[in-house]
Amino acid sequence: MWDNPDNLVFTNEVGGHLTHVTVYKNFKRIVKSLGLEEARFHDLRHTYAVASLASGDDYKTVQENLGHQTAAFTLNVYGHVTEKMKEQSAQRMEGFIKGITNL
The missing domain is CATH 1.10.10 (Arc Repressor Mutant, subunit A)
Incomplete structure (x- = not known):
């Protein structure tokens, strides 16, 4: 099922592009855990x-x-x-x- 023809480093579960919503939500979660909520x-x-x-x-x-x-x-x-x-x-x-x- 893995399909990563663009040789991406960060992918979804099957090798495809991450959606901007996924990246944004995870970024916000990480910066909040670091106490940088305004980042x-x-x-x-x-x-x-x-x-x-x-x-x-x-x-x-x-x-x-x-x-x-x-x-x-x-x-x-x-x-x-x-x-x-x-x-x-x-x-x-x-x-x-x-x-x-x-x-």
Whole structure:
């Protein structure tokens, strides 16, 4: 009976697509159990984007992964992550410059 021609990771009992109602109800049940009742499903997307950028992914990669039309849109929405990235960049440049001056 198993039928999963799209090679889905999350399926119903016979390998088919999950309905949006099933996903939403289970999401709400999980966030309630974690004490995050105000969390929205869309917040997962935002969390992914911020974590991706914070871990060093470039804006173009994140833009493509999220399906945004342009990297500029991604930068406008998630630009607040850049302060930490600027600090990390400055630290990397300081290390690079110290490495050159020690030659």
